[in-house]
Amino acid sequence: MTYRRLIVGLFAATSAVACGEGQAAPIVMDPVVVESPLLLPGAVVQGASTRWFLASYTPPRYGEPVPVEMTAYCLTRTTTRRGRYVRAGIVATDPRLFPLARYIELYDGRRYLGRFLIDDTGRLIKGNKIDIWMPTCREARIFGRRKGIAVLVPREPTVQLAGSPKPK
Secondary structure: OHHHHHHHHHHHHHHHOEOOOOOEOOOOOOOEEEOOOOOOOOEEEOOOOOOHHHHOOOOOOOOOEEEEEEEEEOOOOOEOOOOOEOOOOEEEOOOOOOOOOOEEEEEEOOEEEEEEEEEEOOOOOOOOEEEEEOOOHHHHHHHOOEEEEEEEEOOOOOOOOOOOOOOO
16 A cells, blocks of 8 residues: 555665764655555645545544535434533534544634534434534525534533532
8 A cells, every 4th residue: 555655765864864972863844645544644635535534433533624415404403412502602423433422623614614513413414424503494504515614623622610618
């Protein structure tokens, strides 16, 4: 495979160059384009399959970009999977990929769409599909179906104030 040969070539080149004292010196190289979903330092990934994440069946790591297909829905006066009313900022995802009660940031190309709470699931929401709640069905139809990037946001650390009682 191309990317495995590339990794071996980078490490061999790094360890082969020696300084005057006989120690290996790192080589600064231009970014390299590879065809792989693996995260490689100094490599730009192109052409990764949109279904590469299904092989692991684990949620992505925080900050890891995941290619997604975004749609919109417009249900009113209904509750989410977690028992809350639908509202702005709610998305429906596959809980095997994105866990409930977490936040994701969505990008449509280079445009930032915002930070959304994963609070709902759907019968047809499987894999890398994300359904964004819209207040009107007209807005949902205008939004249509788009390809984008989702990034799982780490939870904020809880701050305990000095002198406050310990949580039970």
